[in-house]
Amino acid sequence: MIYQRSSALFKEAKQYIPGGVNSPVRAFKAVGGDPIFVKEAKGAYLYDEDGNRLIDYISSWGPLILGHAHEPVISAVINKAKQGTSFGMPTEIETELAKLAVSMVPNIDKIRFVNSGTEACMSAVRLARGFTGKDKIIKFAGCYHGHSDSFLIQAGSGAVTFGSPNSPGVTQGTAKDTLLAQYNDIAGVRALAEANKGQIAAVIIEPVAGNMGCIIPTEDFINGLRELCTSENILLIFDEVMTGFRLAAGGAQEVLNVAADIVTFGKVIGGGLPVGAFAARSEIMDYLAPEGPVYQAGTLSGNPLAMSAGLAMLRELNNKPEIFTSLEEKTQYLHKGIAHVLKSKGVPHQINRFGSMVSVHFTDQPVIDFVSSAKGNNETFKKYFHGMLQQGIYLPPSAFESYFLNDALSYQDLDDTIAAVATIF
Numbered sequence: 001m002i003y004q005r006s007s008a009l010f011k012e013a014k015q016y017i018p019g020g021v022n023s024p025v026r027a028f029k030a031v032g033g034d035p036i037f038v039k040e041a042k043g044a045y046l047y048d049e050d051g052n053r054l055i056d057y058i059s060s061w062g063p064l065i066l067g068h069a070h071e072p073v074i075s076a077v078i079n080k081a082k083q084g085t086s087f088g089m090p091t092e093i094e095t096e097l098a099k100l101a102v103s104m105v106p107n108i109d110k111i112r113f114v115n116s117g118t119e120a121c122m123s124a125v126r127l128a129r130g131f132t133g134k135d136k137i138i139k140f141a142g143c144y145h146g147h148s149d150s151f152l153i154q155a156g157s158g159a160v161t162f163g164s165p166n167s168p169g170v171t172q173g174t175a176k177d178t179l180l181a182q183y184n185d186i187a188g189v190r191a192l193a194e195a196n197k198g199q200i201a202a203v204i205i206e207p208v209a210g211n212m213g214c215i216i217p218t219e220d221f222i223n224g225l226r227e228l229c230t231s232e233n234i235l236l237i238f239d240e241v242m243t244g245f246r247l248a249a250g251g252a253q254e255v256l257n258v259a260a261d262i263v264t265f266g267k268v269i270g271g272g273l274p275v276g277a278f279a280a281r282s283e284i285m286d287y288l289a290p291e292g293p294v295y296q297a298g299t300l301s302g303n304p305l306a307m308s309a310g311l312a313m314l315r316e317l318n319n320k321p322e323i324f325t326s327l328e329e330k331t332q333y334l335h336k337g338i339a340h341v342l343k344s345k346g347v348p349h350q351i352n353r354f355g356s357m358v359s360v361h362f363t364d365q366p367v368i369d370f371v372s373s374a375k376g377n378n379e380t381f382k383k384y385f386h387g388m389l390q391q392g393i394y395l396p397p398s399a400f401e402s403y404f405l406n407d408a409l410s411y412q413d414l415d416d417t418i419a420a421v422a423t424i425f
């Protein structure tokens with residue numbers, strides 16, 4: 001396939017936008033080459049500026065769980081736009097989306113809408129600090145919670161890909177309040193909690209990680225976190241920006257059967273428009289302004305277009321729970337197909353999968369945390385990524401990213417994808 005016009009557009013973009021992109025991982029730095037400029041998309045397919053059709057395994061990094069330009073979402077947005085795009089005043093649709101989200105997700109009474117996952121996680125931590133009166137947080141190496149200062153400590157995907165786990169511009173003062181633990185290492189978390197007794201406001205985690213590949217928590221680890229947080233009066237924050245409304249209607253809390261104290265959302269909850277949210281039981285949420293003392297605000301928060309997209313999306317998922325099963329079956333099919341090819345060609349690999357999240361790691365060791373994920377062979381990954389791209393299959397351009405399947409993918413698409421893998425090795 002030829003990606004000539006994309007390359008020309010990238011060259012021009014670089015003159016006016018730093019690195020030519022508005023979010024670093026789009027720039028293909030980890031895999032080399034020029035990024036693809038997309039023109040439009042429908043269902044499981046992207047159509048780029050050169051006229052190529054690509055099968056999409058990113059789904060806009062998660063939001064488009066039902067595929068691109070999904071009709072109910074698009075018509076909801078178009079109809080809403082005709083009535084005005086922003087008011088800075090309360091609207092009924094905010095309550096409708098809040099009510100539906102609260103009915104789908106366990107352990108939450110109230111939800112506050114913001115504009116991105118970053119904002120959701122940043123606000124959740126402020127709320128946890130305000131509520132507990134403590135300053136420190138624990139995060140896990142390789143987990144990404146957006147680009148706010150306190151999270152840019154070994155932050156997975158984009159940040160790791162670019163070799164800047166600690167970004168310049170993050171002050172020492174901020175960094176010292178973020179304690180770093182290893183995923184799936186409960187003993188390490190206990191030791192940190194013991195060494196910082198009475199000072200930890202929250203533990204924040206991706207309950208199934210998607211930003212160092214797909215990493216699955218062991219039962220002992222995730223249950224151990226819950227017990228530790230309860231006994232130490234620490235709030236457990238599940239960052240469900242990726243897993244929320246993707247792994248199940250109730251997200252990771254539902255499938256892992258573990259209750260979080262605060263849950264953050266993004267991606268699917270906005271149906272492809274900029275929405276983030278954080279939610280908890282009333283006792284915690286009422287600590288927020290204007291009810292309580294913890295300040296948080298947003299000119300475009302609860303924006304009617306964004307709310308209408310989110311509402312149409314969540315209604316689809318709520319009315320058709322079989323979507324989650326269908327997606328899981330497709331992902332499992334892809335997993336088995338790729339594993340079969342790689343095994344028959346003798347390529348050392350691990351494939352991690354949970355629901356509709358899956359990642360291929362070119363290593364012969366189990367991938368259970370950031371360190372083991374980083375051991376994957378990046379040269380093999382690049383060959384795989386570009387080999388697939390040449391055949392019109394768009395995978396995440398970094399070995400540290402999970403694929404996010406969408407339900408518009410057909411079994412023919414999956415078979416074509418598996419067949420493409422076979423031509424590379």
Ligand SMILES: *Cc1c(COP(=O)(O)O)cnc(C)c1O
Pocket residue numbers: 115116117118119121144145146147206210211239240241242266267276
């Ligand atoms: C994408 C992501 C974020 C950040 O969301 P943005 O909308 O990009 O700010 C936070 N946490 C997780 C787990 C994510 O995957």
